[in-house]
Amino acid sequence: MPSPDLQFTCLRCGRRGTPDDVATGWSLSTPPRPTGSDAPREETVTALCPACARDAVRDLEGRLDP
Numbered sequence: 008m009p010s011p012d013l014q015f016t017c018l019r020c021g022r023r024g025t026p027d028d029v030a031t032g033w034s035l036s037t038p039p040r041p042t043g044s045d046a047p048r049e050e051t052v053t054a055l056c057p058a059c060a061r062d063a064v065r066d067l068e069g070r071l072d073p
């Protein structure tokens with residue numbers, strides 16, 4: 008479960024989303040935290056709004072099936 012105050016921004020169009028929006032089709036992914044890293048903790052969430060997620064899938068399919 009995402010934390011209740013999590014906010015994210017669509018990578019493509021910059022639209023703002025909240026955890027409630029995940030149910031509406033937002034695509035979220037959090038990269039695995041590197042182990043043994045001295046870098047400061049960074050909550051990097053890759054987010055795509057429903058429209059851009061569809062486009063991303065289309066791009067992906069286009070790449071897989073030229």
Ligand SMILES: [Zn+2]
Pocket residue numbers: 017018019020021022055056057058059060
């Ligand atoms: Zn978007």
